[in-house]
Amino acid sequence: MEYVLETNKLTKMYKHSAALSGLTMHVPKGSIYGFVGRNGAGKTTLIRIVCGLQSPTSGDYTLFGRSGGDRAIVRSRRRVGAVVETPSVYRDMTARENLRQQYRILGLPTFDGIDEILRLVGLEDTGKKKARNFSLGMRQRLGIAVALCGDPDLLLLDEPTNGLDPQGIVDIRELILRLNRERSTTVLVSSHILDELSKLATHYGFIDDGRIVREMSAEELDAECRKCARVEVTDAKALARTLDSMGIEYRILSDTTADVFAKINVSQLSSALSSSGCELLTVTERDESLESFYISLVGGGRHE
Amino acid sequence: MNKLLRAGFSRLGRSCVFWLLTSFSAALAIFMCAVCFKNMNAHGDAVDAGQLMLNYSTLTGVVTAIFASIYIGVDYSDGTVRNKIASGHRRFDIYLSNLTVTTAAGLFSYVVFIITVAAVGIPLFGSIIMPLPRLFALLGCIFAAASAYSGIFTFITMSASSRTVSAALSLLCALALIMAALTCLGVLEQEKEILSGSVTDGESGEVEFVYSPNPRYPTESERKLYKTLLDINPAGQMLQLAGRAEPDFKLIPLCALSEFVAFTALGAFIFRRKDLR
Structure with missing residues (x-):
């Protein structure tokens, strides 16, 4: 560039x-x-x-x-x-x-x-x-x-x-x-x-x-500020396979958490995961605004 | 540099303060001619238009101080000096262009004074009495001293960053230089002896004046010191050139141009290193 x-x-x-x-x-x-x-x-x-x-x-x-x-x-x-x-x-x-x-x-x-x-x-x-x-x-x-x-x-x-x-x-x-x-x-x-x-x-x-x-x-x-659902599971690999099969965009954050960029049906996802031997623990909706992203970058303690 | 000069002179042509000061010099010339004409008619005083042309020199410092602080100060107060730097002009060029415009404005104002005195004074008082070579030499020295003033006030204004501060500093400096020059002249004009009393002869009635040494008369080394201070001070140079003392036609332009160069070098150095906002 x-x-x-x-x-x-x-x-x-x-x-x-x-x-x-x-x-x-x-x-x-x-x-x-x-x-x-x-x-x-x-x-x-x-x-x-x-x-x-x-x-x-x-x-x-x-x-x-x-x-x-x-x-x-x-x-x-x-x-x-x-x-x-x-x-x-x-x-x-x-x-x-x-x-x-x-x-x-x-x-x-x-x-x-x-x-x-x-x-x-x-x-x-x-x-x-x-x-x-x-x-x-x-x-x-x-x-x-x-x-x-x-x-x-x-x-x-x-x-x-x-x-x-x-x-x-x-x-x-x-x-x-x-x-x-x-x-x-x-x-x-x-x-x-x-x-x-x-x-x-x-x-x-x-x-x-x-x-x-x-x-x-x-x-x-x-991408950082997209609306998403943060999903916590027992096995992120199983989650990835399941979401791939469902054609849903996601981003793996750790062995147990991932951000899912789609509106998900929780019971459907839960049953699909359980068939792969994975347990759905929590689902939290996230909507990070630009401001909150900025605050998370620079820390929010010293605003004038 | 040429671009800056073109822009600078173009702004000068639109500058209210420039035309105000130029009008002031013309009005002052007319006023002085009128006062001298009145005295000539009332008391029969002989008036030399050539001598009148020298009188504006004592005011040049104050006029240049006002002009430089306002004209250059606008570049700081309106922030337009940033446009010059941000568009790729060297700071040295910016300094020199401002100095050139300030010097030109000061000299132009003086030339207007001379032309007005000539136009009004010569018809009123007759031709110039002073030998023309001497008059031209005096005017040449005055222009050199006026350039020294421009160097000093451009230095102050370009270093100060604030129009208010530079205006105050420049005016104070101009007045301080005049006060210092008058003080030096006061010392140098002391008589060696002063009248301390008189004795009247009882029979003839003749009065004999008794003189004693003036305690305020400076020693030889003091005279040298005060003369040097007078020569290096642009206000002192102007007072001598206006007729308060016999000027040294070699020393005065040398001092004036040295000051011009020294203040320009120092000012350009400071401006080059200066952080602008």
Whole structure:
């Protein structure tokens, strides 16, 4: 798999506290990478480091194949658009002026494409209104519009739905999906709201205390969070044979337990098992939500 | 770097604070000409438009402090400095482009002052009395000292991260430099002897003034120290160039440009290592 961003044991210390503690992650090309963690877990610090706003204390990262310590990393950064924490826009300029300014910073020869970006983020009708008079959602969209100047291959969005109303959240989500689908832009979205990310992410990285506790694809996460019945029996092998014969999907967890991904008729299963010399001990219905999965990953003791 | 300069000058053209300060310099020139014209008519004072052109130099520090802290400070307060870094510009280039814009804005403001004095003053007071080579040498030194100010205030603003903090620090620094320069000038302008009394001859009625050594007159080493402090202080350089003391035409630009280079090197070094939010 090709990765646009990889980090290797990245550490960032602020005086005596560690914001990142050996963080290793992989963002596949073309993915929407949901970067999930509680407040203060280190999400923004990682994005700042990748953007070049801060230097890591130790460890390394690779952006489009170039190491963060390489002087040529600035060339890789030209392929990146980012919104870090708050949207970076000139408040005394209009949306169009902000984009023109970013075009100049990028050294783009013409202002072609500004109308398209404004349309894409839904700010084409803001006219002469200065960014200081924009609502939070509009500013957030303008920040994304600025990040989109130059048609970046990687978009880093730090909590892009923070403070938005429900409609604003939907708009941002659709925008990210459209960028990924239509422009093949790889997007790294950080959030502490897993439910929100689950509607768009193709891959996930779970961060806690400055380190990645797990990376997985959306399919793997779906499998982890599927509705199932946890079955306890005296012989898991006999259970497997029985479920195979019944054409039911399952996953063996131990010699005596398995998760069964179907609605089962308990008396039917029990009699089928007893004919194989196996006893059905317990059946517990499980419905692990994304949140509970996340809590089980990172532990639930220290939520802010 | 060219991209940043293009973006920087484009923003400068839209900057309210830049046009406000430029208008201030033009308005001040007109005001000074009007006051001098009134005095000329009332008391017959001779006014040299060339000398008037030098007077704005004493305010350059405060003007540059205000401009740099607001213009560059916006990049921090609005977070737009992140766009420059995240889009692959080197920090050194970002620093230099801000320094260039700040220096250009300060010099432009001064040029507007000179043009306004020339446009208003020469018709009112007649041609420039001061020899033109001397005037150009003084203006050249003023531009060098103004660049030193730009170097100092760009350094403060790029190191501070907060627009409020950098504005306060820059203004305090500008005022402190002026106070320090005035103090040095005050010491250097002390008379060697001061009038301590007078004796009147009872018969002829002649008055004889008695002078005694001035206890505040600095020793030779103190004079050297205060003169050096005055020469290295941009506000001191400006006061000398405005006519408060005879300037050293070699030393002043040398000091000013050395400060410009030193503060730029230090500022760029700090900015390069700085963690931005």
